[in-house]
Amino acid sequence: MKTDRQPTVHLPEPSYWPILLAFSVLLIATGLIFSWVISLVGIPLLLSTIVGWTLENRARSFAAEEIHE
Amino acid sequence: MTSMATPAHQKQTLAAKATLGVVLASETALFGTLVMSYLLLRTGQAGWPYMHPSISRLALPVLNTSVLLLSAAMSWQSDRAIQSGKAGQLKAGLALACLLGLLFIAGQTFEFTRSGMRPDDPAFGGVFFALMGFHALHVLAGMVVLGLNLLRAQLGDFDQDRHTAVDMGTWFWYYVTAVWLVLFAVLYLI
Numbered sequence: 439m440k441t442d443r444q445p446t447v448h449l450p451e452p453s454y455w456p457i458l459l460a461f462s463v464l465l466i467a468t469g470l471i472f473s474w475v476i477s478l479v480g481i482p483l484l485l486s487t488i489v490g491w492t493l494e495n496r497a498r499s500f501a502a503e504e505i506h507e
Numbered sequence: 508m509t510s511m512a513t514p515a516h517q518k519q520t521l522a523a524k525a526t527l528g529v530v531l532a533s534e535t536a537l538f539g540t541l542v543m544s545y546l547l548l549r550t551g552q553a554g555w556p557y558m559h560p561s562i563s564r565l566a567l568p569v570l571n572t573s574v575l576l577l578s579a580a581m582s583w584q585s586d587r588a589i590q591s592g593k594a595g596q597l598k599a600g601l602a603l604a605c606l607l608g609l610l611f612i613a614g615q616t617f618e619f620t621r622s623g624m625r626p627d628d629p630a631f632g633g634v635f636f637a638l639m640g641f642h643a644l645h646v647l648a649g650m651v652v653l654g655l656n657l658l659r660a661q662l663g664d665f666d667q668d669r670h671t672a673v674d675m676g677t678w679f680w681y682y683v684t685a686v687w688l689v690l691f692a693v694l695y696l697i
Contacts, residue, residue, distance in 0.1 A: 485651070492655050496664060 451498060455491035462487055520671045527675050531682050534645070538686055541641065542693055545634045549697075568695050571614040572687065575646075578607035579684040582653065586677040592667035594660060601657040601673075604680065608650045615643050635694070642683070642690055649683045652676040 462483035469477025585600025619639065624632035656676045659665065665673055 488651060489655065489658070492659070496659065496662075 450495075453491065453494060455487050455494060459484065459487040459491065516669060516671075520674075523671050523675050527678060531679075534682070534686075537641065538638075538689075541634065541638050542689070545638055545693065546697075548631055548634055565695060567614060567618055568691060571611055571618065572691050574607050574614065575611045575684050575687055578604045578611065579680055581607060582677045582680040586670070586673055589660075589665050589670040589673050590667065594663075594665065597665065597670075597673065598657060598660045601653050601660060605650050605653045605657065608646055608653070612643060612646055612650075615639065615646075638690060638694065642687060645683050645686070649676070649680050652679055 462480045465480030466477045466484065469475065469480060581600045581604040585597045585604065588594075588596035588600060619636070622635065624635050627633075653676055656665075656673050659672065
């Protein structure tokens with residue numbers, strides 16, 4: 439049945455943060471096997487990617503809500 | 508950004524609750540498996556090769572447990588505060604909950620060093636460290652969530668009607684605390 443107003447679905451937009459986050463986890467795990475120095479590089483990268491991803495989602499979420507309102 | 512919760516926002520809240528429920532269910536399966544492995548090894552025929560924790564050794568774990576319970580209380584207080592629109596109390600509560608979580612991790616690290624076990628010990632030490640280590644990782648993850656909520660509170664994202672992320676963070680923190688109470692009973696009291 440066709441209605442006048444089709445429901446819209448808000449999907450996440452493309453982002454580089456997930457792959458950066460995965461890479462930082464890889465660094466931490468690799469450091470556990472080979473050298474803690476590699477983990478030391480991975481930990482700040484992990485935290486910064488989490489913050490970056492959250493702030494990006496926050497901005498997009500507000501923008502999406504304004505469209506839906 | 509408006510102050511009233513919109514239908515889109517209510518949908519997001521429902522989705523967040525459902526997602527957290529699935530995550531916590533899978534975490535329960537993980538901890539349940541580890542606890543059963545520990546109990547199996549502890550009560551097995553090979554015998555437990557380490558000293559059973561005595562009352563004198565319980566002081567630090569009890570103190571640590573109190574710190575985590577206090578942290579959960581702070582988290583609860585911060586959630587209640589934002590439900591009444593008190594953003595200042597939210598920030599103070601989240602900051603205190605994070606600090607107490609850090610204190611708990613410091614206590615756990617000290618407990619690791621005096622346990623007499625090593626992570627590379629045969630299965631016995633391995634399962635002890637897996638239990639404690641996975642829980643410590645969950646505490647760290649919870650602290651990241653509380654820290655992010657503190658950052659967002661600082662940016663003015665939360666008010667009386669919009670605080671889903673605070674609710675979810677608080678529930679995750681309750682879960683981490685509840686899991687620790689079970690682990691405390693299993694590792695130190697049984």
